Amino acid sequence: MITAEQTIDEQERFRAGDTRILARYLTRVENHAAGMEEVLADLYRHTGQAWRVGFTGPPGAGKSTLVNQATLRYRRSELSVGVVAFDPTSPFTGGALLGDRIRMEKLTLDPGVFIRSMATRGQLGGLAVAVDEACDLMDAFGKDRVLIETVGVGQSELEVAHSADTTVVVLVPQSGDSIQAMKAGLMEIADIFVLNKSDRDGADRAYRELTSIVQMKHSPEGWMPPVLKTTAEKGEGVDELLETIQTHRRHLTETGLLETRRKSRIASKVQRLVEDAIRKDLWRSDRDTRRRDDLDHTRSPYDLAKDLVNDFYREISDERR
Amino acid sequence: MITAEQTIDEQERFRAGDTRILARYLTRVENHAAGMEEVLADLYRHTGQAWRVGFTGPPGAGKSTLVNQATLRYRRSELSVGVVAFDPTSPFTGGALLGDRIRMEKLTLDPGVFIRSMATRGQLGGLAVAVDEACDLMDAFGKDRVLIETVGVGQSELEVAHSADTTVVVLVPQSGDSIQAMKAGLMEIADIFVLNKSDRDGADRAYRELTSIVQMKHSPEGWMPPVLKTTAEKGEGVDELLETIQTHRRHLTETGLLETRRKSRIASKVQRLVEDAIRKDLWRSDRDTRRRDDLDHTRSPYDLAKDLVNDFYREISDERR
Numbered sequence: 210m211i212t213a214e215q216t217i218d219e220q221e222r223f224r225a226g227d228t229r230i231l232a233r234y235l236t237r238v239e240n241h242a243a244g245m246e247e248v249l250a251d252l253y254r255h256t257g258q259a260w261r262v263g264f265t266g267p268p269g270a271g272k273s274t275l276v277n278q279a280t281l282r283y284r285r286s287e288l289s290v291g292v293v294a295f296d297p298t299s300p301f302t303g304g305a306l307l308g309d310r311i312r313m314e315k316l317t318l319d320p321g322v323f324i325r326s327m328a329t330r331g332q333l334g335g336l337a338v339a340v341d342e343a344c345d346l347m348d349a350f351g352k353d354r355v356l357i358e359t360v361g362v363g364q365s366e367l368e369v370a371h372s373a374d375t376t377v378v379v380l381v382p383q384s385g386d387s388i389q390a391m392k393a394g395l396m397e398i399a400d401i402f403v404l405n406k407s408d409r410d411g412a413d414r415a416y417r418e419l420t421s422i423v424q425m426k427h428s429p430e431g432w433m434p435p436v437l438k439t440t441a442e443k444g445e446g447v448d449e450l451l452e453t454i455q456t457h458r459r460h461l462t463e464t465g466l467l468e469t470r471r472k473s474r475i476a477s478k479v480q481r482l483v484e485d486a487i488r489k490d491l492w493r494s495d496r497d498t499r500r501r502d503d504l505d506h507t508r509s510p511y512d513l514a515k516d517l518v519n520d521f522y523r524e525i526s527d528e529r530r
Numbered sequence: 531m532i533t534a535e536q537t538i539d540e541q542e543r544f545r546a547g548d549t550r551i552l553a554r555y556l557t558r559v560e561n562h563a564a565g566m567e568e569v570l571a572d573l574y575r576h577t578g579q580a581w582r583v584g585f586t587g588p589p590g591a592g593k594s595t596l597v598n599q600a601t602l603r604y605r606r607s608e609l610s611v612g613v614v615a616f617d618p619t620s621p622f623t624g625g626a627l628l629g630d631r632i633r634m635e636k637l638t639l640d641p642g643v644f645i646r647s648m649a650t651r652g653q654l655g656g657l658a659v660a661v662d663e664a665c666d667l668m669d670a671f672g673k674d675r676v677l678i679e680t681v682g683v684g685q686s687e688l689e690v691a692h693s694a695d696t697t698v699v700v701l702v703p704q705s706g707d708s709i710q711a712m713k714a715g716l717m718e719i720a721d722i723f724v725l726n727k728s729d730r731d732g733a734d735r736a737y738r739e740l741t742s743i744v745q746m747k748h749s750p751e752g753w754m755p756p757v758l759k760t761t762a763e764k765g766e767g768v769d770e771l772l773e774t775i776q777t778h779r780r781h782l783t784e785t786g787l788l789e790t791r792r793k794s795r796i797a798s799k800v801q802r803l804v805e806d807a808i809r810k811d812l813w814r815s816d817r818d819t820r821r822r823d824d825l826d827h828t829r830s831p832y833d834l835a836k837d838l839v840n841d842f843y844r845e846i847s848d849e850r851r
Contacts, residue, residue, distance in 0.1 A: 246832050253830035267589070475831050476822045480813075482835035483821070487808065487842070492801075500804070501797045509574035510796050511567050514803035521808070526847035 216244070220251060223350065228323060231350050235325050238342040246482075249342060252349040257471070259291070259348035262454055263357040263373030265395065270379040271405040274441040275450075276358045282451055283354050284321055291347030292324040293340055294358045295369070323347065337368040338481065344372050370398035371474060374467065375457045377450070381406045382415035396426060399434045400457050403450060407438035432460050491521050537565070541572060544671065549644060552671050556646050559663040567803075570663060573670040578792070580612070580669035583775055584678040584694030586716065591700040592726040595762040596771075597679045603772055604675050605642055612668030613645040614661055615679045616690070644668065658689040659802065665693050691719035692795060695788065696778045698771070702727045703736035717747060720755045721778050724771060728759035753781055812842050 223230040237245045262279075264272045273294075280290045327339050340357060347355045359369050370376045378399035402423060404416055420436050428434075435453055439446030461467035492500075496517055503513055544551040558566045583600075585593045594615075601611045648660050661678060668676045680690050691697045699720035723744060725737055741757050749755075756774055760767030782788040813821075817838055824834055 250830040250832035253832070254828065472822070472825055475825050479821050479825070479831045479835050479838070482832060483812070483838045483842075484805075484809065486835065486839045487812065488805065491804070491808065500800045501793070504793055504796050504800070507575065509571040510800045511571035511574070511803060514800050514807065517800070517804045518807045521804075522846050522850065525843050526850040529843065529847040 216248065220248065223252070224255070226351065228320070231323060231346060232325075234346050235327075235343055238346065239327055239339050241339070245342075249345060252345070255349040255351075256345050257348070259344075259352050259355045260454075260458055261344055261348070261355045261357060261372060261374045263359070263369035263376040264379060265359045265367075265369045265376065265398070266379035266403075267381075268360065270381050271441045272358050272379050275377075275379060275403065275405060275439065275447070276356050278441050278444050278447045279356060279451060280322055282447060284319060287321075288353040289321045289351065290323070291344075291350070291352035291355045292322070292358065293343045293347065293355065294324075294326045295336060295340055295360055323350075323352065337371065340369075341372045341478065367394055367398060371477065374461065374470070375400045375454050377401045377403055377454070379403045379405050380415075380419065382409050382412040396422070399423075400432065401450070401453055402434055402436040403439050403446075404436060405439050405441050407446070408440045408443070412438065430466055431464060432457065490525075494524070496520060537569065541569065544573070545576070547672065549641070552644060552667060553646075555667050556648075556664055559667065560648055560660050562660070566663075570666060573666070576670040576672075577666050578669065580665075580673050580676045581775075581779055582665055582669070582676045582678060582693060582695045584680070584690035584697040585700060586680045586688075586690045586697065586719070587700035587724075588702075589681065591702050592762045593679050593700050596698075596700060596724065596726060596760065596768070597677050599762050599765050599768045600677060600772060601643055603768060605640060608642075609674040610642045610672065611644075612665075612671070612673035612676045613643070613679065614664045614668065614676065615645075615647045616657060616661055616681055644671075644673065658692065661690075662693045662799065688715055688719060692798060695782065695791070696721045696775050698722045698724055698775070700724045700726050701736075701740065703730050703733040717743070720744075721753065722771070722774050723755055723757040724760050724767075725757060726760045726762050728767070729761045729764070733759065751787055752785060753778065811846075815845075817841060 219230050219233070223234065234245070234248065236242075237248075264276055266272060276292060276294075280292060283290050325343060327336065327343055344355050344357065357369050357372055376398050378395045378401070380402065382404060402419060404412065404419060406412075407416070416436065416438060423434055423436055426434070437446055437450055437453060439450060441447065458467075461470065500513070500517060504510070540551050540554070544555065555566070555569065557563075558569075585597055587593055597613060597615075601613060604611045646664060648657065648664055665676050665678065678690050678693055697719050699716045699722070701723065703725060723740060725733065725740060727733075728737070737757065737759060744755055744757055747755070758767055758771055758774060760771060762768065779788075782791065821834070821838060825831070
């Protein structure tokens with residue numbers, strides 16, 4: 210049980226830059242711990258300062274290396290960095306898969322960098338929420354840049370765009386990669402394309418292929434996603450990437466699109482919060498049991514659903530009477 | 531406007547095997563057309579006969595070719611086949627990407643095969659629902675086998691398992707592919723692993739790697755997912771795959787797990803139907819506008835969400851009074 214005083218004390222330490230409290234809050238967000246909504250509500254007014262950059266793309270594209278290199282360079286410019294990595298829970302490890310993170314260990318000794326792998330148990334979608342809240346925490350903590358990295362599979366790939374101000378889609382020169390990215394919906398969310406491992410054979414051809422696909426894209430926001438070449442392992446092209454992120458930031462800020470994008474992000478968050486609260490009321494009591502048990506092949510799930518909705522509405526009105 | 535008589539006439543023609551009505555229903559399901567819930571409720575009692583096999587795995591693993599080969603073989607055994615392919619909407623084509631389907635053209639001349647690419651506009655999750663309903667339609671139409679194919683990216687990869695009785699995860703002998711699959715959560719949903727393109731270099735090593743990872747997996751259901759080698763392009767290993775699917779079917783049937791799985795699938799469907807219905811009531815009227823507009827940096831989304839929930843509950847009880 211957390212008392213109100215503890216909460217206030219924790220929040221003061223958080224605001225004063227105590228990373229232990231940041232870590233504690235991140236764990237609570239990951240576990241969907243009770244009481245965190247109030248903390249997030251209180252900290253909300255301190256958010257909005259950090260620039261959030263999402264890195265997404267297929268597995269093996271080198272996203273971790275790129276995030277690592279970007280972090281090193283931001284630190285040289287004395288910008289503080291938070292890194293949030295999506296990691297689906299695996300039954301093998303019982304938590305986040307830390308393999309890719311090991312390479313970043315050196316960075317974790319730097320107090321200006323905070324790295325966190327996020328994993329959630331339970332339903333799809335829960336992870337995206339946790340990542341979004343983790344970004345808010347890093348932001349309220351005072352990080353200048355928050356880098357979000359997906360594992361490159363599952364819905365995380367597309368959802369990262371909801372949390373990011375700038376979305377970087379990382380591809381490699383591999384036959385058909387651009388086509389697959391197009392299929393996956395990555396074209397729609399990309400603000401910047403990176404062709405990583407561009408010292409490989411076929412990089413020029415892949416670059417031309419990708420560029421021609423990108424040029425077909427409509428750019429209603431007046432921003433045509435640039436295609437950059439990097440070789441993250443050698444640090445090549447990373448400076449140009451960071452400059453392009455900065456250019457994108459200026460574009461969003463000057464056109465007022467930033468405000469629109471953030472507003473729409475918050476509107477989605479409100480929607481999610483409302484629906485979560487209602488869902489909690491909805492599936493308490495015996496309705497959840499009925500949903501699971503009142504099933505047979507004569508009665509359709511559509512009819513059962515109708516009953517349950519009516520039952521819920523009746524309960525709500527009875528409670529208010 | 532569809533009249534009740536038209537609906538009855540359509541349903542009779544559907545039950546009599548008129549593929550034009552099947553196609554029409556599939557389009558309505560894809561577009562979330564009004565009135566389809568009633569049709570699905572009516573047809574529900576005719577479902578439960580088809581065996582649903584999901585094919586998932588990373589892009590380029592050869593899922594389409596495998597589905598193609600499986601279909602040809604099922605047809606030789608005089609089993610009717612429905613194929614449902616997940617395709618995210620692309621702004622380039624405005625609909626499903628048909629590239630992979632072109633190879634299947636030959637099959638579409640066979641009246642015992644019905645192939646459909648599903649695409650949906652709008653929110654994540656909508657596609658999975660459409661695919662699930664498409665499977666129900668193919669099932670009620672009398673298909674013996676329904677094959678579900680994902681594009682191999684996005685949440686579709688994992689969601690396919692919700693609709694399938696047997697989930698086949700297709701991988702290729704590529705360095706780190708098994709590890710990536712593990713990260714992506716594919717290990718958890720696989721009933722059968724297929725190492726496709728196994729005439730490639732490194733196939734034996736990849737096979738050993740995959741087998742050893744699979745052996746670490748717990749099998750609470752008494753089924754250890756077999757790992758099969760195929761070269762779908764040449765049709766190699768496909769017969770063994772179909773036999774293994776049949777073995778898995780027997781396992782699920784004999785242990786009673788089939789009933790449990792299907793029940794849990796229907797329970798999820800009921801949950802989704804209930805939540806969709808409530809969501810529709812929730813975001814009508816001015817609440818949706820308020821969610822989008824009542825946002826500023828002084829008031830947190832958490833506080834706004836609380837207001838909106840209260841507002842909804844008040845409205846429900848007022849309506850019932």
